Amino acid sequence: MSSQHVKRVDLIFEKIECRDVLKKIVDMEPDAICQELLESDLKGRGGAGFPTGLKWCFTASEKDPVKYIVCNADEGEPGTFKDREILDLVPGKVFCGMAIAGKAIGAKMGYVYLRGEYKFLIPKLNEELKKFHQTMDEFNQNFRIQIRLGSGAYICGEESALFESIEGKRGEPRNKPPYPTKSGLFGKPTVINNVETLVHSVMIMKYGASHFKELGTKDSRGSKVFSISGDTPKAGIYELELGMTVDEFVNDFGDGDTKAVQVGGASGFCVPRKKFEETIIGFEGVPTGGSMKLFNSTRSMYNVLHNYLDFFTEESCGQCTPCRVGCQQLLKGVEAVKRGEKNSKYLDELVKLAKTMKRASKCGLGQSVGNAFGSIVENFKEEIIY
């Protein structure tokens, strides 16, 4: 095992004077901002990893005079709490990121969609927002931000369901295309980024794309904030350089008895010990929105899987068949296998079903249920059966 340590970084939480960044932006051409972002290779930190610069460029090129920028602060993935920390410690940087995006695409209005459970942050955010709006006025920038509170449905973190929710409708994902860059909030071209992505954009504008690119790998540039939990003596929030292997990660954060790491929360992948060394944490390996959960040998992977399936069965919006019914079948299916009512072959049927869910579900939720399912069933089959 390698003894190399994972590199700690301090970009996201670095206290900076947002005013200075904003001042710089005011005089920039929108196109130059988009180009700088493109140049940086920044990929969305929500997990899907879409190039942020591309998203901004697409939206900027839309002709509609009304556009929006939305900050996705609906952090609902089990095991993540890093956006809360960012919003708590450096809220100004989040607003600043929205203003940069706003300038880049030509939006005058931004929304922060805040997870319902983070209601307690609102007074602090409002205070910071007041300062932010003053700065905007000072710089003659016609850009305003409003905060909207979610009501605790996991699916509202999905961008189109989030739009529906802001619009006052039931939080159900929409059909794609059209994509938000063309038709997002209120049917207008919209950039939606998660909290961390927006803060990265601030740092890129401050230090330049080349500086950002010095960190990470070719496929996964920069650093990333991780929420680390489970069987670890160092649970908490850490900003780390991307591109480490799971092995390196476990060396730093494990308790010596780690048998698996769930990378990316419920919708992510479970990496077993035998694959620690070959698995890179990043877009070339296992992508993650930031949740890292460690399991040691005392954990029953059946229980872990059961928990995840329980979660999805409840949190699926329920509109599409593969996800709504598929989740229930996976859950009831593993229960039946465990009880011996179905033989172990039935697990193969369920793996096939999970594949269908991945291919045929309407949104990322249903499409990702198979990740945890497949990786746990494949690597811990005996624990599921016996």
Next chain:
Amino acid sequence: MVNLSINGMLVKVPEGTTILDAAKKMNFRIPTLCHHDDLCVAGNCRVCVVEQLGAKSLVAACASPVSEGMQILTNSLKVRSARKHIIELLLSEHNADCTKCYKNGMCELQNLSNEFAVGDHIFIDLNTIKDYTIDRFSPSIQKDDSKCIRCQRCVRTCEQLQGVNALTVAFKGDHQRITTFEDLSMAEVICTNCGQCINRCPTGALVERTYLDEVWDVILDPTKHVVVQTAPAVRVGLGEELGLEAGSRVTGQMVSALKRLGFDSVLDTDFTADLTIMEEGTELLTRLKKALVDKDPEVALPMTTSCSPGWVKFIEHTFPEYLPNVSTCKSPQQMFGALAKTYYAQVRKLDPKDVVSVSIMPCTAKKYEADRPEMRSSGFKDVDYVLTTRELARMIKQAGVDFNKLKEDKYDSIMGVSSGAAVIFGATGGVMEAALRTAYEIVTGREVPFEGLNITPVRGMEGVRQASVMIEDCKEEWSFLNGVELKCAVAHGLVNARKLMNGVKSGDIEAHFIEVMACPDGCLGGGGQPIPTNEEIRRKRTEAIYAEDMSMEIRKSHENPEIIGIYREFLGEPLGHKSHELLHTHYTKRVRY
């Protein structure tokens, strides 16, 4: 234009076309469930998934627009296995007890499982875990969640076509369900009983409350004299349910079949449609007189029609401030019922308590209407049982009558003669047209100035239509109408009715007379009509209605000899004392949820 290939065959279609429609053009049928031609795209059942070469996941054909160079496979290995899985999943959550289901043999889910031969269905039965009860409180609509596949067609219907929003999606995940405000029964909420959701529900989850057995019982009871009336739109719909083309006119065969079923007298709602024109036309003229001559500020104009019970219930819930504007006339169905137990019983020397009145309607709201407490002016329930077009077809099948071989027959008398004006009640704008044919002639002594009596400006499929007729050279007693431009507006589908009423409220729409039909394209698109329905089918039914009108000897209500007769022998005059007692009614303000 966009070029793409479907199963290797090249095709060019206009931009914005869905993969589903492009495939249809190539004669590749892609199965669907949540999709309906009348409704917006949902893309949620996922039965229509197809493979797009190069794409990570399968795409929903109904919800995906074509793009240049796209290569689509509608029947690849991936597609087949996903589709089969999806159907199996739906069935695993479904109370698939087909032999005991009302929709047996006419169900889209059943057809699909048949096509995909899902006999070896592997998944765990989830339906038994859930605790469903069937909502049978509404006299019109029966809702059984255990048959629901959550396609949301009903929700979209109620919202987009009807603007009622009685149904909604609630809860998430495994608890997701289609429900009402606070989960109240369909009888307690704002539902208008229009049945449009039934017409679009692909399964047996939403069906009409059926009264087939009750009707068979009275027919087979020798002490009862059972009178049946058939609504205008039934004659252009029934054929579809019995295997004929959409738009087949089957009036004569239908009468013949009804006689074979054992009804004692087969009569026509069209008769009371003509009567409605007499009463409602007179009511309109009276209101106009009060407004224009007497300058009575109390008089409520515009006057709206009252023959569509879905519309009446809608206005009771939604625009109660306009209840005085609704014509006090009962609907033709109810007028018929009231007369069946008075005039008809009297002429036929029957004890009204032995007369049972049954009506065949294209409408589910008529079941509710017949149950209204105020509809008992004869001292008995005006109409005892209402059957839909679909239920009648079922009776015909049950009785073993080979419909297509029947010879045409004629309605019985009395209350069996009608005019072309009455027939067009079945189409949107028809009541308006019929009323104008009569009112104009009463007032001026001349026929309406339209070619062949066809008042085309009120016809058509636009949601809200406006027209006007200039009134000149009146007869002396109507001279106050000289130079008045009689303004009319027509709406069909309640979402349009709401638009129209909002227009009236804001002053944007000026009218003296308003016709509203709750269902898209009027009664011929009623909630009790054959399923499936779509614009094409409704257009064919519309054509059939107007053809029927043209084929009639009498085309104006006031020229119907039986109408003349009933006023002479029984009612006296329109809006007279007896009419008032039997043929008119009042309305009730209702809650808004």
